[in-house]
Amino acid sequence: MSRRFVISTIVLLFLWDHLPAIADPQTNLLNLGCSTYNATNKSLFFANLNSTFSDLHSEISAGINSTVTTEETHSSAPVYALFSCRTYLSQADCLGCLAAAVDKVRSCGAGTGGRVIFDGCTLRYESAPFFDQGTLPGNTAVCGNGTTALPGFPAAVSSLTGDLSLAAPSIVGYSAAAEEGGVYGAAQCAATLSKEVCAQCLQVAYTNIQQCLPAGNGRSVDAGCFMRFSNVGFFTANQTVDLALYLGRSGGSSKKRGIIIGCVIAAVIGLLILSFLAFLWTRKSRRREDGWKGDILGATELRGPxxxxxxxxxxxxxxxxxxxxxxxxxxxxxxxxxxxxxxxxxxxxxxxxxxxxxxxxxxxxxxxxxxxxxxxxxxxxxxxxxxxxxxxxxxYMGRGSLDRFLFGEKKEVLSWKQRFNIIVGMAKGISYLHHEFHVCIIHRDIKPSNILLDDNFQPKIADFGLVKLLPGDQSHVSTKFAGTLGYTAPEYALHGQLTEKVDTYSFGVVILEIISGRRNSDPKLGPSNQYLLEWVWQLYEDGDLVELIDKSMDPDEYDFEEVKRVIKVALLCIQSMVSLRPTMSEAVILLLTQAEPKLDPMRPIFIDSVNGVRGETSSSAYTSTTQATVSITQFSAR
Structure with a gap:
């Protein structure tokens, strides 16, 4: 680590805490978005939300970190919150921005998620962890009105914002402010991101913010990062960072190279503008409007494939x-x-x-x-x-699908750590489809063959979005069966009633397959434990869940109490009553919480393709062995 790097880092942290207040918390509103899902226990939710806001205020007041997080997870109404303040604001102005953000985001009411973005800070809360999210759909530019007459301004903006996007991920705190050629610019990522995710987010921000040119100012906003430029200063000169230190070049050569690059970029931009005007003339396309189209939590304008x-x-x-x-x-x-x-x-x-x-x-x-x-x-x-x-x-996923590792002819042994990470990754992916994307996508066919693994054994869910989505104005929809028996929830297989909890049920079945290393139905095992769910329930009632664990796993590599806790989460997911199953965001929390779930599962309904319904139910049997089918339908926004 170079001496200049250490000195600049210390100076950056010192300035954020010790510069005098400039009485400008920069509360120009850029985005306000609220979840359309409301908390069921509103009093508990508001208590937890207020607690997280108080904790954020205390952390900003006590420390020098520009990004702080807090969470209230020990209840049925969890809240995760993140506050990120621009490092060139004084501590007093940062607190002022936080107060304004809290006041603004309260308009979300009992919504389980909300985000407000000001020029000076970003505040977000959700009912599930999100601290590792960088760029998400809905990222966009927010452009100022009018243009600037400064010569070479567009080229200077492109040069500076490009340097910021490259340098900020290498700076402690992922934040940088700089001035060059009459352009003031800043870039920042949430400090909870990895360097790679920050770099990716800022590359998207850099691309988006070019759309504002030749306006005199513009911002790019995303889930995990922020970028801004202006022809008017919005920070003081002693709050800037020498970007050359992080770009592998000296300051002098940087300026010289910047002039050369600026000239080249100006020429290229001129050619691009002429080409673009010709394209508009020949294709008679509509001009993209400046400004905002949709918000981050619910984008209304999507990029095509x-x-x-x-x-x-x-x-x-x-x-x-x-x-x-x-x-x-x-x-x-x-x-x-x-x-x-x-x-x-x-x-x-x-x-x-x-x-x-x-x-x-x-x-x-x-x-x-x-x-x-x-x-x-x-x-x-x-x-x-x-x-x-x-x-x-x-x-392309080189390791193929999960069923190859669990049931393949050359079955490969997965450690408990790998299995647990696969279970948690699946839960996060399904939760994103249900609760975080701007439409609710119900997969309907969660099973090991639809879970692919990357080179690090991280799971990736395939085939989502290829069947009907839940309409935003209905609690359930009756539809033609499209799934795989053995993984399908009883209310869907029997009556065609589709909600997000159908995926929760399938997820619970897959958890049990991952832990046991056996399929949900295996005739070779005989009538006593042919059906996995029946066998698991019997083991649960007998207090003998250790028998469920795949014998190929080394007992010294796992904690039985942790495995038992995950099994209990799976049993909660396969409850017969839809209302008793957790949402997938709740399932994520249950898996990551060390304490055992407080609720006790009830005996589930078991369905197989030969004998129909098994267990305590009076419903008629569903005996079709139809596999998954696809129907192309309209997507409905939340």
Whole structure:
């Protein structure tokens, strides 16, 4: 670590705490978003929310950290909160910004999530952990009115914001402010992010903020980062950071290079503007309006997916050869493909109807799915629609699906740590689909073959969004069965009643499969424990859950009490009564909380494809063995 790096870090931290107040908390409102889900226990929720706000105030008052977090999780109404203040604000102004943010976000009422972004700070709270989130759908630019007459201003903005996006992730606190060529700029990430996630978020911010040019000021806002530029100073000169220290170049050469780069960028921008005007003339496209379109918690304008050429995908998969086939399922066959740039992808050939209306719906659905970004969800890269083929292009997962490790012919041993991380990652991914994306996506077919693993054994859920979504104005919807028996909740299999709790039930079944290393139904085990759920319940009643644990795991590598706690969470997830099952955000909390769940599970209903309903119920049997089907439908916003 260089001496200059240490000195600049100390100075940055000192200034944030000791500079005199400038009486400007910078409370210009950029974004206010509220969850449409309300807390069930409102009095407890408000008590926890007030407690987190008080804790945030205390931490800002007592320390020098610009990003602080707090959580109230020991109840049925958990609250996680994060407050991030711009480091060039004085401590007094930071507290003022926090007070204004708390006052503004209270307009969310009993909503289980809320976010307010000012020029000077960001405040967010949720009912589930979110501190590792960087860029999310809804990230956008907020542009000022008018333009600046300063010569070379657009080029100077591009140069400075580019340097900020590269330097800030390497600076302690992920924050930097600088002035160059009459441009004032700042970039900041929440300190809870990793360096890689911060860098990714700021790259998106850099791209977004260019849309504001040639305006005299602009901001880029996202879930985990913030960027701003202006032709008027919004911080003092002694609050700046020498970006050259973090970009691998000296200050003098930086300025010289900046002038050269500025000239080049100005020329390039000029050519791009002319090209863009020509494009508008020939295509008669509508001009994108300046300003805000939608908010972060519920974006109304989505980016479309990349459209691949059919002949490129055909070549990449060797004409969809058996050699390149990775697997098949209810939604279609999947092939490994190598694009011309050597990038390896997975190409899914959808088995859906080929009507014109189906193709139109395919485009709208894929546009939405392509905006789903979460570390535990398989990324949709693009699509292709040609003749009788509807193709989806996904990121490639080299380790394949979870069922290969649990039930494959050459079953590979997973440690308890790996299994627990897979369970938690699945829960976070499903929770994102249910509660954090701007529409509620119900998967309907959660099972090991739809859980893919990356090189680090992190789980990524596949095939989400390919069946009906829950309408925002209904508590449930009756629909044609689309799932896999053995994983499907009784109310859905028997009556077609679909809610988010259908995925909760399937998740509980998969937890038990992961812990036991056996399928939910295995005729080879005989009638006494052929059905996993019945066997687990019997072991639970007998107090003999240790028998459930996969014998391939080393007993010295796991804590039985932790395993037992996770089994109990699974049993809560497969409750017969929908209202007794936790939401997936609650399931995340139950898994990460060390204390054993206070609720005791009740005997569930068991369904198999041969004998129908098993257990304590008077409902008629459902005997169909139909596997998952796909129907293209409209997505409904929350």
């Amino acid at each position: 990349v459209n691949f050429r059919y002949r490129d995908l055909k070549s990449a998969t060797k004409n969809f050869s058996q050699e390149n086939k990775l697997g098949e399922g209810g939604f279609g066959d999947v092939y490994k493909g190598t694009l011309k740039n050597k990038k390896v992808v997975a190409v899914k050939r959808l088995a859906v109807s080929q009507t014109e209306s189906a193709k139109a719906s395919f485009q709208s659905e894929v546009k939405l799915i392509s905006n789903v970004h979460h570390r535990n969800l398989v990324r949709l890269l693009g699509c292709c629609s040609k003749s009788q083929d509807l193709l989806l292009v996904y990121e």
